[in-house]
Amino acid sequence: MRDTLKRTTALIVLVALFTAGVVYLLFSLAVHGSDWASNRINQHLYSNGTTTNSGAIYDRNGALLVSSEDGKRVYNSSRKVRVSTLHTVGDTSGFISTGTQSLYRKLLSGYNVLEGVYGIINRPAETSSVTLNIDSEACCVAYDAFGDYNGTIVVYNYKNGELVCSISKPSYDVNDVPSNLLTSKYYDGVFLDKAVSGVYTPGSVIKIITAISALQNIPGIESQTFDCDGEYEIGSGAVICNSVHYEETFEEAFNKSCNFAFADITLQLGASKLLETANSLGFNKQLYAGEVALKKSTFSPSDSDKLELGWAGIGQSTTLLNPSHLLSIVGAIANGGTGYAPNRIHSYSTFYGQYSPAANQLITLDGGIAAKMRALMRSNVVNKYGDDNFPNLEFCAKTGTAQLDDADSHSWLAGFSSRSDLPLAVVCIVENGGWGSGPATEVTNEVMQYFLDVYTNS
């Protein structure tokens, strides 16, 4: 009998095991609760995969971009704001995976340990909100500036990484989704935010990388001269220049974007040095701007085919460049070598309090090289593109043309204002804008003029 009683210890062991199981369950809830609650099968927050209850998103000036009312997502009342901020804000169905609604859905689900998703169902805007660094008015200006063209423009403050403008075209109105969205060729890739998920053949903007590598690796490059006869012969082939530039310095070659000179510099550098520079500037690497994964920029120069190497150095080979990545490189040049990632989020407000994430640094460049590149890019505007095209901006830039086999070329511009009261850098791509940098220059200037007005009149 006494033994039998002692053996009730078995029950105590069972209670202990049970308690351990419950503790494990509570631990799992604490760790994974927000993942579970924000899952798309949760009918408190989603209906057939589309968002119903979620937090509010504001722009930097407090304009409401989207919030939930009575279990429905309600967007800004202006069609233009909805269209121009679509890719940054994201759509209700979550097709735009890099949109804030999708990317920060866990946070916007408003889940907290105390009340689960009760708050987000009953008082969504107070429970969870995200304030973006984006200026929705600037996005509208940029969207208009593109006219009928497609493409992307990203503008950010290179001092702190705040992404103040980002658009991706084509776009559409979430309140009036076009019936041919999934079938029309025009809307091909419409769910991709080209600023973060797009990569393009860089054209001459790659000469920024080649120039940096030359400054790093070729002593006396700034005093070298080149004699451009319009064609740089390599083996049996040749790199064709856009013109015949005759004798020119390194700076002049950069101003004129001389293919002859840059093919020569590329061969002087060799593939490994060029690759080393490119890799140090974030090529061939998965980069993140905060939580946003940037499509990888790829650059793979090879010594085995000198002609191909020559083309690579002027940006017409297999190289692919992501706009937001280039923005960080330009930002590093503008900011004395420290290149921040474009930071979309100004602040989050949740049950647990308010939080402002700082921009992460993507690019590190030697201060001396940055200063030289800054001077070279300023020289481009002064001596080649003309300050008239960028009035009052004290602009520094490098343009490019990405030649396509079967369509009009893409027009590139990467630059920044050197005014201390306008610390903004910009990357703009106008798709099929044709030869030359004209369309990108115009779009960039319109957007930058808007910001000049905002920054100097406030």
Place this chain on the structure above:
Amino acid sequence: MAAKTKKKIQPKFKQITVMVFISLFQLLSAACVLYRGEEMSVVLTLIFMGYMVLEWLYMMIGIIATGTDYFELEAMAFFLCGIGITLCASYGESYALKQIVAVLMGLAVYLVMQAVLKNIDFCQKIRLPVAVLSILILIANLILAGTTNGTLNWIDLGFFSIQPSEIVKIAFVFVGAVTLEYLISNTSLTRYIIFSVACIGLLFLMQDFGTALIFFFTFILIAFMRSGDVRTIALICTAALLGAVLIIYFKPYVASRFQAYGRVWDYADTSGYQQVRTLVYMASGGLLGLGIGEGRLRNVYASSTDLVFGVVCEEMGLIVGLCVLICFVGFALFAVITVRQSGSSFYAIAATAAAGMLLFQLSLNIFGITDILPLTGVTLPFVSRGGSSMICSWGLLAYIRAAGVMFRPPEAIASIPVSRPVRKAPAGRMPNGDIPVAKRQGR
């Protein structure tokens, strides 16, 4: 002596306080259900009122009849049943009506069982018939059952469907405890093993693996209580494991029932459907819950039976969910404490087996639906909707209660436990003036 008298008054006061708190909780949750719809349901109002009257009547009559107020077991069971009834009411009047009838039947079984358990001689006499009847019921089940959710454990009587395996659970503990109490020859042990193997085997044939596992666990627990031989237990478990491996090898469909285990998110729309949604909605409820009727887990199949713990957490909050779990731990600890003071190994084995069975079934349920254990589709005792489960829960509780009654071992024939329970020990002294041998402590 004066101090002891004072001690006896204190818990009385506490017991009433606990009931008042439980009633307040039930009033509040009833109000949540009643004020949800546009029109307040008269039927539901009557059900809620009736249930609370039942609780208080039971307590009051109990206190008057026994002169004690040691009703913590019943209080916890009433709390659990109350949650079940409230949730049933939020589903609809017919569910609530059936559930309160189930509670009444459970309570009746509970009282009858206590009367039966008082008389060990009688228990000994009915042991064999109960065992034979149990096997027959399970065989009948296997022949008559219609398939429900892959298992063959229901008999549909037209107006009512019963789950015989639930009723047999009570008999399984009974037969085990009585047999081993009077274990004289190896024959009776062999018979018990044959009985157990038959029960578990029949449950396997019904593909009710959850219940089979509960029976097996209880068998192990009873065997350990009697023998205390860890090696024998280990041997049995190893044999069972081997058997399980063989079954899975020859009958792959058994394993396919559990393919989602440990990776339910990969099977979110197939065999992991219920578990994934339980996790999502449990988290959604937070600590405080979304409000009764405001949940979404209730739209998932078997939400009021197997998944009811998830519904409790989503709608009433994790805190109430934890209170439910604490009640079961309470049953087990109550069993441990009272068994150590009871005078008979029959009651000791029965109470331990019953408490173990309840806790094990609870574990299979809540850890199954949350993917910590494989999902076996067993109910949450007292809370899940369903008459058979409710009757079984109360029946098992009767074993724990029976051990809580104090016994006075006769001095003359010490080897045979006495059957007459003495419920009251006035002023710490037995009627004949002796000091009781096994005194309830802490009272």
